[in-house]
Amino acid sequence: MADRPGSSVIPFAPTPGAGGELPALALQGLVIERGGKRLLDGLTARLPRSGITAVMGPNGAGKSLALRAIMGLIPVNSGAVWMHPSVAGAVALVFQRPVLLRRSVRANLAHALKVFGVPRRERPQRLTELIRLGGLTNLADRPARALSGGEQQRVAMVRAFAAQPRLLLLDEPTASLDPQHTGAIEWLIRTAAEGGAKVILVTHDNGQAHRLADDVLFLHHGRALEHTSRSRFFDRPVSAEARAYLAGDLLL
């Protein structure tokens, strides 16, 4: 019922970086309070124009919440979200547990193309492309909700692709999948990034962050504690919390 996510952002503009470059996405002091608890506690970050940013951190760090706030799905108490004009209005989100419509796979994707305003005459061809991209040719006419978790997540991924997103937000898309389906989803993530979309990937899977991420944003208690390149994050984490997280210690 809301405006297209990303079409309205709170006025705030980041300053250009060293090379004069603006980020794809900038968060300025995001605060979300619920029941007296600060779930996001002044989250500030600027994410580079391209590539895959992994968002990591223990449960309750505010990773999923941050994605929903960026999407405009939940109100923030204060702070601002800024999107580069090249991505604003072309943002898609894939949830950890996808909610597919009670229709066939094909009808789910056709519905998305319609919602995203793809002209009617272009839809059949786009539909075929999406089905092929998701490896869903043999499943296209099956009821979407009868598919396995991994197959459903593939449908959800290409449904997001129907928006031709310039910014793709992924909330632990492989959290409950077996390695084979994880591989398929990771291939789709790479495809999106190589196609020029900025990808923000929330993940608990160190291996996945290793395989995919260009940079890592580490959250803890609703704040960004570290934002650095993947290799630096895994080899020389700065904060004690990130070191403990990578060592597998329980963070409270």
Next chain:
Amino acid sequence: MDPFSSAFVAALELIASLDPNLLEVIGLSLRVSLTALALACLIGLPLGALLAVVRFPGRGAVVVLVSALMGLPPVVVGLVVYVTFSASGPLGPLQLLYTPTVMVVAQAILVTPIVAALARQVIADLNVEYDETLRSMGTSGRMTIATLVWDARYSLLTAALAGLGRALAEVGAVMIVGGNINHVTRMMTTAIALETSRGDLSMAMALGIILIALTIAINGAVMAVRNGMERRAYG
């Protein structure tokens, strides 16, 4: 023979003989009630969806009102429609009193709140599940409602069946606005009331048995179709 067995035998004889009067009464009952249901769905389904999805001041009060109207007394609806369509009433010039058309109007008024209230519940439940996904896709309000109505279609069929049951079963409204005129506005329920008051209990019972059997048959058929289609759509 006791009254029940004799009524049962009479019912079987009526059906077996394909009594033209009986078929006429059944036909009118189905025509009026199904038309009323179609009208009620046309108004009640979008209304229920709006109440489920759109937030506006006073929505809670409207929801309570619509739910309360599910219990509208048929005789009162009949009376109001009668006054409205009587010679001196605002719609008197249409001269529709004692016609099947006005019976459809009365039954549609009775059934619309049932369809709307049940549809609201079904769609609100589905919206809890779909809301975040549809909003994340930037779905427009109109498209959101269309999506929810379509995906809830099998549950909405149950709402429609509840409405049809109400229409087929009620006697008060059609009696008042239709007048129970033989060959013109006589329905199953009004015929039963008439035969009972005339003392022809076995005839009344026979009609009652047929009415109940008809209701069961319609429900059974719709449920069977629904189950088949649902399996194909949901897996």
